[in-house]
Amino acid sequence: xxxxxxxxxxxxxxxxxxxxxxxxxxxxxxxxxxxxxxxxxxxxxxxxxxxxxxxxxxxxxxxxxxxxxxxxxxxxxxxxxxxxxxxxxxxxxxxxxxxxxxxxxxxxxxxxxxxxxxxxxxxxxxxxxxxxxxxxxxxxxxxxxxxxxxxxxxxxxxxxxxxxxxxxxxxxxxxxxx
Amino acid sequence: xxxxxxxxxxxxxxxxxxxxxxxxxxxxxxxxxxxxxxxxxxxxxxxxxxxxxxxxxxxxxxxxxxxxxxxxxxxxxxxxxxxxxxxxxxxxxxxxxxxxxxxxxxxxxxxxxxxxxxxxxxxxxxxx
Numbered sequence: 106x107x108x109x110x111x112x113x114x115x116x117x118x119x120x121x122x123x124x125x126x127x128x129x130x131x132x133x134x135x136x137x138x139x140x141x142x143x144x145x146x147x148x149x150x151x152x153x154x155x156x157x158x159x160x161x162x163x164x165x166x167x168x169x170x171x172x173x174x175x176x177x178x179x180x181x182x183x184x185x186x187x188x189x190x191x192x193x194x195x196x197x198x199x200x201x202x203x204x205x206x207x208x209x210x211x212x213x214x215x216x217x218x219x220x221x222x223x224x225x226x227x228x229x230x231x232x233x234x235x236x237x238x239x240x241x242x243x244x245x246x247x248x249x250x251x252x253x254x255x256x257x258x259x260x261x262x263x264x265x266x267x268x269x270x271x272x273x274x275x276x277x278x279x280x281x282x283x
Numbered sequence: 284x285x286x287x288x289x290x291x292x293x294x295x296x297x298x299x300x301x302x303x304x305x306x307x308x309x310x311x312x313x314x315x316x317x318x319x320x321x322x323x324x325x326x327x328x329x330x331x332x333x334x335x336x337x338x339x340x341x342x343x344x345x346x347x348x349x350x351x352x353x354x355x356x357x358x359x360x361x362x363x364x365x366x367x368x369x370x371x372x373x374x375x376x377x378x379x380x381x382x383x384x385x386x387x388x389x390x391x392x393x394x395x396x397x398x399x400x401x402x403x404x405x406x407x408x409x410x411x
Contacts, residue, residue: 143354145347200330204303207310207323215384216319239364239371242325245318246364247371257371257381259322 128177132163135177175229184279185233191275196241199266203242203259215260220253221267230280237272293341300334307331316382317374321367328363332356 140155141147166172174180206213225231235246235254243263248255258264266272303326310323336356343349 139354142347142350196329200303200326203310203322203326204306204330207306207313207326212313214314214319216316216381217383218318218381235368236361236364239367240325240329240360242322242329245321245325245371246368247318247375255375257318257321259319 125172125174125177128172128174128179129163129167131179132166132172132177133159136162175227178229181229181279181281184281188275188279192237192240192272195272199241199243199263202262206260213260216257217261217264218247218255218257219264219268220255222270222273223249223252223254224270224273224277225280227280230276233279234273234276237276238267241266241272289341293338296334296338296341300331300336300338303327303334304331317379318371318381321371325363325367328359332359 136159137155140159144151144155163172166176171177178185223231223234225234231249231254235249238244238246238254238256241263243259244267245257246254247257256264256267258267307323307326310326311320314320314323333356336352340349340352343352
């Protein structure tokens with residue numbers, strides 16, 4: 106599904122073997138936007154310094170073989186933006202729940218450590234899923250190995266929230282087909 | 284006038300964010316073991332930091348300031364689960380066992396699977 110596949114041929118390339126121009130351009134745009142937004146100065150000298158910095162960073166990323174679907178994951182941008190509001194709302198609900206339990210005099214917690222299945226195919230998707238679990242208070246992704254994620258949950262409701270698989274399915278959808 | 288509206292909107296956000304930070308700190312002190320303390324720690328850098336940044340966003344006078352606050356929020360979104368996961372994984376790798384509520388040994392909870400390690404600080408129901 107990626108549009109890249111341009112051959113550069115000046116490096117041995119290893120297992121990737123191509124120089125993904127599209128991801129390089131994507132990284133350029135993102136870095137240039139960062140520079141402009143963070144500096145806010147539009148004099149020639151500072152713009153030139155910014156252009157030099159962007160070129161240098163992209164060159165380093167190229168040498169490290171990071172300009173691929175994992176280092177610059179452009180392919181999931183729109184799906185990730187749709188996933189984000191749902192994740193935010195889950196985080197808000199989980200925050201309120203954990204805060205209530207923490208200040209409850211009875212301290213209604215029952216921590217557990219359990220394994221849950223992971224349906225994402227790519228490392229990027231699995232990392233997104235694991236980080237989503239950790240970002241949601243009440244659950245922390247402790248380990249990820251061969252399609253199984255080990256989660257520490259503060260109480261059974263949080264554990265069931267992971268095991269019901271909704272977040273898993275939504276991250277799988279962000280990943281897209283293929 | 285605008286300033287008044289912004290104040291009215293932003294102060295509750297700042298107060299609520301501060302409340303989440305305080306509850307998070309309280310939870311870290313109150314909960315029984317390392318793993319369970321990770322959860323209230325998450326309160327401080329999701330809702331706590333998020334609401335405070337949102338409140339500050341409404342107070343921001345220049346667009347540049349607002350953009351920088353948003354970028355801080357994005358960075359927090361990446362760094363906080365990374366550090367949380369790294370510390371939890373390190374604890375598991377070191378063999379730290381989880382604290383379980385007395386009488387709450389879930390059948391699928393693999394508390395002992397991480398190898399023989401340190402004893403849990405409060406020996407609850409350790410059978411797993």
